Amino acid sequence: MSHENPIPMTPVWEHEDTSRIPFWAYTDEDIHKQELEKLFYKKHWCYVGLEAEIPQPGDFKRTVIGERSVIMVRHEDNSIYVVENVCAHRGMRFCREKHGHVKSFTCPYHQWNYDLEGKLQGVPFRRGVKQDGKAKGGMPKDFKTSDHGLTKLLVATRGGVVFASFDHDVESFEDFLGPTMLSYFDRMFNGRKLTLLGYNKQRIPGNWKLMQENIKDPYHPGLLHTWFVTFGLWRADNRSELKMDEHFRHAAMISTRGSGGKDTQTTNVSSFKESMQLNDPSFLDVEVEPWWDGPTAVMMTLFPSVILQQQVNSVSTRHIQPNGHGSFDFVWTHFGYEDDTPDMTERRLRQANLFGPAGFVSADDGEVIEFSQQGFEQKPFHRSLAELGGKEIEETDHMVSETLIRGMYAYWRKVMGV
Amino acid sequence: MKADNYLKLTQFYQNYAAMVDQENWDAWLDMFSEDCVYKVQARENYERNLPMAALSLTSKGMLKDRIYGITETIFHDPYHQLHLVSSPLILSESDDGIIESQANYTVFRTKNNGIAEVYNVGRYLDHLRLTEQGIQIKSRLCIFDNEMILNSLIYPI
Incomplete structure (x- = not known):
């Protein structure tokens, strides 16, 4: 943080723990390139899509891992392949x-x-071509087609969700998630076929990690998302837990909705308005589903590429697609389950108004990420603070902690070697 | 369609754009019928028959709640909108006064200290009710071409 050397040539993590996060972690292009290599292309499973997006053999979807274009395709034998969208000949992104x-x-x-x-x-x-009885041109005799396939990724599918890795030595997907995260993953993707409801896509001018942090930060929802509080969907004293995998890279924020209304926790929050009622209460026409097994919201961050959302009846995957250190595309895939009634599908679609780039409680997330990035860019020698709930990294049974952010950066430092 | 009705229709489209650009939300709400539908939907979803939309409001009550949200609860960078709306194309006209029509739109966004930028481009797909009292929107789909929404979408299109 010294002003004498405002832009360090070699970024150094000066603080002893991760309760301070240097701004260069978000602004340095070299760090970003290293992140792509170390987090997106090696040793991690990245999200590519849902099986429901490619139901028939021959169906494909083009998507990205980090900044590399890939194609997810269903083979004739019904298995799923992921290949890189770069021709083995002249390197063209052909799809x-x-x-x-x-x-x-x-x-x-x-x-x-x-x-x-x-x-x-x-x-x-x-x-080659035959002219005057002679073969002219063509590939040399030792050219083997088997040497020149598309780059093939390792694929893991579970519960209808598809992950892939450029790194063929990556641990199994199940080990990558660890038992705690896997149990929450399986809660949401419990074997029922998924139905595709559609996409929301936004380009957010901020570093991609800020979106991971946003969903590891239970401090902000009741303060930034005043809509949540106004209509009783979120309160700081909701029964809740924060959980992580053993490496602290993945996390789950698990909460159970209270009944809404006035008490000391909410009246502390300036946005709470006791008299507010929706003109059309069907935005919040929530029906409890058996698979929830209690929690009304579980927000999972699977590092580095995806967020899995259950907010009451609205379920989606949110895919993080970086483009440079200062921008990422955020792709929401909303889905339902094969046994949904038409009423439940309607409910999921109505509640989706809360989320996405126009959502009552999500539009503001993209905005604060943009303005955080602006702050980082103007003083890259500075650092942010993540000290709520202490300096330690631990699971909690409340929401008033930034422990998940500290955990993510402890893992990040280890992998990045800073 | 009678020429004076086409004139009314054209006036209606331009007035809609003016009311939204002026952030006159009461006037905007008055243009919709009670049982209205208003959606802002990516072209990709629309063309693939996927029901998801960035905004999917299916009653006037929901429209009012949206206005409450954008004026009272959602935090966002301040910005102005400027709409350019083409003259409407009439697709059909029924005997009971329901007009099916469409028009292309471009919305420019200007932020504080900023330069106007192309924010959202698409077409309105409309079902309008023409009565002696005027025109009301039964349904308006704003089908946008942009692959990515530029961060957030707050105000109606």
Whole structure:
């Protein structure tokens, strides 16, 4: 934090613990490039999509891991493959459709053709052309198609959700989540088929980690999201827990909604208005579902790529897609379950008005992330504070703590070596 | 369609844009019928028959709640909107005064200290009711082309 050397050549984590986070963690382009390598491309499973997005053999969806374009595709044998969207020949990002149905992939540039596993099937003019009885040109004799497939990723599917990794030595998906996170994952994805309701997409001009932190920060919802408080959906004294995996990289904020109304906790909050009623209460027409097994909201952050949302009846995945240190695309995929009644589908869609780029309680998250990034950029030698609930990293049975953020940065420092 | 009705329709589209740009939310609400539908939806969802929308309001009560939200509860960077709306294309007209029409729109956003930027581009797909008293919106779908919403979408389009 010294003003004499405002932009350190080698970023140094000066504080002894993670209750202070240096702004360079969000502003340094070199750090960002290292994050892509160490967090998105090695040793981690990243979210790519839902099986429900590619129900039939030959169906594909183009998406990204970190900043690398990949294609998730369903094979004829019904298994799912993920391949990198870069032609093995001249490196072109050949797949331009966002989704579709194919028998094979062809790069338009020179018509190199790949099967759905990414294996190179054919190369035009491989044997050259025949002129005057002689073969001219073409690939050398030692050219093997088997050496030139698309980069193939390791794939893990569980409960209808698809993850992939460029790193073929990554631990199993189950070990990656750890038992506690896996139990919350399985609660939401308990084997029922998912139905796709659609997408919301926003471009947020801030560092991607800020979105992970936003969903590891139970301090802000009752303060920033005044809509939550006004209509009784969130209170600081809701029964709640904060949990993490053993590495502190993933987390879950688990809470059970109170009955709303006035008490000392809410009257402390300036936004609470006792007399406020919705003109149309169907925004909050909540129906308790058996699979909840108690909690009305479980927000999971799976590091680094995705947030899994259950907020009463609204369920979604939120995919973090960085582009540079100062911006990321945030893609929400809303879904339901195969046994949903039409009423339940309507309910999920109505409650989705609370979330996404226009949502009553989510629009403001993107805004504060943008303005946090602005603050970081103007004084990269400074640091932020995450000391609520102490300096330690521990699970809690309340919401008044920034312990999950401290945990994430303890893991981040270890992986990044800073 | 009779020429004077087309004139009324054109006036209605331009007045809608003016009321939204002026943040005259009472006037905006008055343009909708009680059982109205108002959605702001990505073209991708619309064309793939996926029901998800950035905003999906299915009663006038919900519209009022939205206005309460944007004026009282949602924190956001202040900004102005400026709409350019094309002249309407009439798709159908029924005997009981229901007009199906569409118009292209462009919305520019200008923030404090900022330069106007193209914020949202799309088309209105409308069912309007034409009576002696005037025109009311039965349903308005704002189907936008932008792949990404520029961070947040607060005000109606």
